[in-house]
Amino acid sequence: MARTEYTVAQRSISALETGTSPLTGMAIGRVVALARALGWTLAEMQRATGVDLGIVDATLVGEGSADVYPLKAALTPDTPGPAVDHEAVMPGIGQPLLLRADTDEMQGTSPASIRPGDYLHIDRKQTTLDEGRVYVITDTDGVHVRLYTTTRLGSVFRAENRQYEDIPANEAHVIGLVAGVTSDYSPQLLN
Incomplete structure (x- = not known):
């Protein structure tokens, strides 16, 4: 998790891993930084963790819906x-x-x-x-x-x-x- 060490403290990551602090309790900036460090979008993080982050999957124009x-x-x-x-x-x-x-x-x-x-x-x-x-x-x-x-x-x-x-x-x-x-x-x- 070295990619997030300047944005998300190691103690926050440990608290997430042990379940002592929920993902929904983190500031949105830190959730975004964590998702980036994992190579995920927020929608992918939501699917992978099962935690409702209030993210609705976006669909690319031409692959789902467009004006x-x-x-x-x-x-x-x-x-x-x-x-x-x-x-x-x-x-x-x-x-x-x-x-x-x-x-x-x-x-x-x-x-x-x-x-x-x-x-x-x-x-x-x-x-x-x-x-x-x-x-x-x-x-x-x-x-x-x-x-x-x-x-x-x-x-x-x-x-x-x-x-x-x-x-x-x-x-x-x-x-x-x-x-x-x-x-x-x-x-x-x-x-």
Whole structure:
């Protein structure tokens, strides 16, 4: 326990070990120092000792819960504005940004189809363009959700809904890769 000798006295550690002094009787600074010395977070200390320290486990964004913003929040991702209600979560995203689609640009019949109201799990770390992947992009007309592809005229961002024109890749700013889509859409299939 030498790592805590300057913050938590040896007699305090001995009192904890022998049970003569409870962990909850220590000042919070000393509890934090002890947890650090053991290589634990406070939540891990609480689980390991079984002592209720009043700590609620935090969940990393992208692995549990996160705020969801309207698609226009991609214009100012560092200050996205008010969040919208949601029940969408996706793990494994490096730099998450959750957006709700409010455009029919990508509504169609292919696997890349995205409906208005779907939740887009954006990875802002993924800005390298890959053929056939969907990205959130911005241009002078605003924010878009588009499929990156190469045509005989060059690289473009293409809408699934062909009512929208292609956006030349060199005229767009990539916000991030659409790493996943969640939806509460439930088609009413006829029997």
